[in-house]
Amino acid sequence: MKRVLIVGGGIIGTMHAVLAAEKGFAVTHLERDIKPQSASIRNFGLIWVSGRAAGAELDLALRAAQLWGSIGSKAEIGYRANGSLTIAQNDAEYTVIQEAGAMPDADARGFRVLDRNQTIALEPQLAGKYAGALQCTTDAAVEPAMLLGGLRDYLKTFSHYTWVPEFEVVDFYHDETGNHVTDIVGRKYSGDYLAICAGAAHKGFIEDYLDQAPVRKVRLQMAATAQLGAKLSHSLADIDSLRYYPAFKELSLDRLGSQTEIAARYKMQLLLVQRINGSMTIGDTHEYTEPFNHELDEAPYDHLRNVMNSIFGREVPRIERRWDGVYSQSTSDEIYIRREIAPGAQIVTGVGGRGNTLSPAIAEETVKSWSI
Ligand SMILES: Cc1cc2nc3c(=O)[nH]c(=O)nc-3n(C[C@H](O)[C@H](O)[C@H](O)COP(=O)(O)OP(=O)(O)OC[C@H]3O[C@@H](n4cnc5c(N)ncnc54)[C@H](O)[C@@H]3O)c2cc1C
Known part of the structure; x- marks a missing residue:
């Protein structure tokens, strides 16, 4: 079974975990806090299709809205297609x-x-x-207070999902055996694929890869x-x-x-x-x-x-x-920032005020690039 490492327990990382676990990957999900407490729990919980730019962004939002409907029927997240x-x-x-x-x-x-x-x-x-x-x-909503916990409860139904809170990644390297992340005391996790979904944490080792990013x-x-x-x-x-x-x-x-x-x-x-x-x-x-x-x-x-x-x-x-x-x-025409930093390793961030809305469709784009 191919191994996926996900850094970040916000909605972008958690949706990556959901889509990857459903596809049959062994998923290890790392989060620096005891419980995630960044943007994903501070938002409205809106799935806001109405405001998305015509074209690719709207297409992504409409796909996300479909995926939300399906995930909302499986996980206790307060999903409703209320408009x-x-x-x-x-x-x-x-x-x-x-x-x-x-x-x-x-x-x-x-x-x-x-x-x-x-x-x-x-x-x-x-x-x-x-x-x-x-x-x-087409607009919908979820409950931010239930969302991440509800998705993790759903993820726990997959025997090949592991949640690792209080693990702050401070470094990354790639070698012939795969992608590896380490914390400050040198503990290490490895995977065939890696998605770094650290939200607004642009500093530290991530800064090296986001240096010129808009x-x-x-x-x-x-x-x-x-x-x-x-x-x-x-x-x-x-x-x-x-x-x-x-x-x-x-x-x-x-x-x-x-x-x-x-x-x-x-x-x-x-x-x-x-x-x-x-x-x-x-x-x-x-x-x-x-x-x-x-x-x-x-x-x-x-x-x-x-x-x-x-x-x-x-x-x-x-x-x-x-x-x-x-x-x-x-801040550019990119709907969000996706950077490949090594074979099979990507940073996904910069989704702005549409991150909750687009999260499942963005995760789907990543997971499609991984072969099982
Ligand atoms: C007030 C507010 C209202 C919003 N309203 C909406 C809305 O209604 N609809 C909508 O679509 N979007 C909304 N957004 C935007 C949306 O919330 C964000 O785009 C989205 O939550 C970003 O998710 P994320 O997973 O990228 O980031 P975060 O939620 O910030 O998650 C990143 C996670 O990574 C962890 N992390 C960071 N660095 C490390 C590391 N080195 N090691 C391990 N873990 C790490 C952090 O602890 C954090 O838990 C809103 C945002 C805000 C702030």
């Missing part, structure tokens, strides 16, 4: 979502333009003042509200999301006018996912220049609550928890 609603709060915004609804690939994305009555019929909690919504039926870190601020007291059947976004997602770059976004001062300062959009326990994960801000601020600011949350109050037509529940997260993002 999303991007809310147009005035007539100018509604005109832009109508343009989105007429995009050439709108059907593939599952886009449908809804007026306010149709929106309320689907989502009665949205009783505020707005013009309508762009529904996307990749940067991005910091986001997030929050969770108290329980809403009612069920939302979709994830939600505001119109600012159209400014950030590449799918919409050809639309007449100038109709939207400027963002509010706070939204522009923090490079914000509203994204909202209701968790299974009834609370809502909301965000997000974007900070692109290191060193990042270490503080969580209040102003973005005031802005998000104002937008939510206006869409819900009432005071939404208070914020109970806040956190931030950092992801690794490709």
Whole structure:
């Protein structure tokens, strides 16, 4: 049986483990922390097909959405194909979502333009003042708090899967017997194939291989509200999301006018996912220049609550928890960064704000390159 080594217990590494174990490889999965605590557990859990750039990126996202459906039926990860609603709060915004609804690939994305009555019929909690919504039926969600543990529980059903927490890889070498990684005290693991999925850990031995790579870190601020007291059947976004997602770059976004001062300062959009326990994960801000601020600011949350109050037509529940997260993002046309560093050994990172979405399809691309 061929041996696969995976470095990184985030969603990219874990999806590599799932796809490799299912294909019949003996998988050893290394993670530096007791439990992974990086981007993959700090995110919304969105599988966000709607915003992906037309062409190769959308194709990858649609393939990922299929794989998520299949994995979600096997592992306890809170998967649901709930779709999303991007809310147009005035007539100018509604005109832009109508343009989105007429995009050439709108059907593939599952886009449908809804007026306010149709929106309320689907989502009665949205009783505020707005013009309508762009529904996307291909979007889905998982529970970040359940995701990695749920996938590892599924992986434990494969006798040839081994999880090794608290193993920080500090070096790598390749020889005629395969690919080898070592930790600081010289413990070693070896495999025929190796995928290094270390997220935003760009330093150390990885730096040697990513030196010229077009990749940067991005910091986001997030929050969770108290329980809403009612069920939302979709994830939600505001119109600012159209400014950030590449799918919409050809639309007449100038109709939207400027963002509010706070939204522009923090490079914000509203994204909202209701968790299974009834609370809502909301965000997000974007900070692109290191060193990042270490503080969580209040102003973005005031802005998000104002937008939510206006869409819900009432005071939404208070914020109970806040956190931030950092992801690794490709800054070129590469959808993500894949580098072969030796025969059978690859670094996979730089997936940016679409890493949860694309993870199974990216892992599938890697595993297809390995012969069993
Ligand atoms: C706040 C926030 C919200 C987001 N929302 C979404 C969303 O809703 N949908 C979406 O598609 N994407 C979203 N993203 C992006 C997505 O979360 C990331 O792209 C994705 O989690 C990256 O996964 P990863 O496995 O590459 O990295 P990580 O999750 O960072 O995992 C890397 C793992 O590697 C381990 N590691 C690093 N170095 C070593 C080493 N030397 N040895 C051993 N282990 C090591 C780390 O400890 C870590 O556990 C969001 C990101 C953030 C920060």
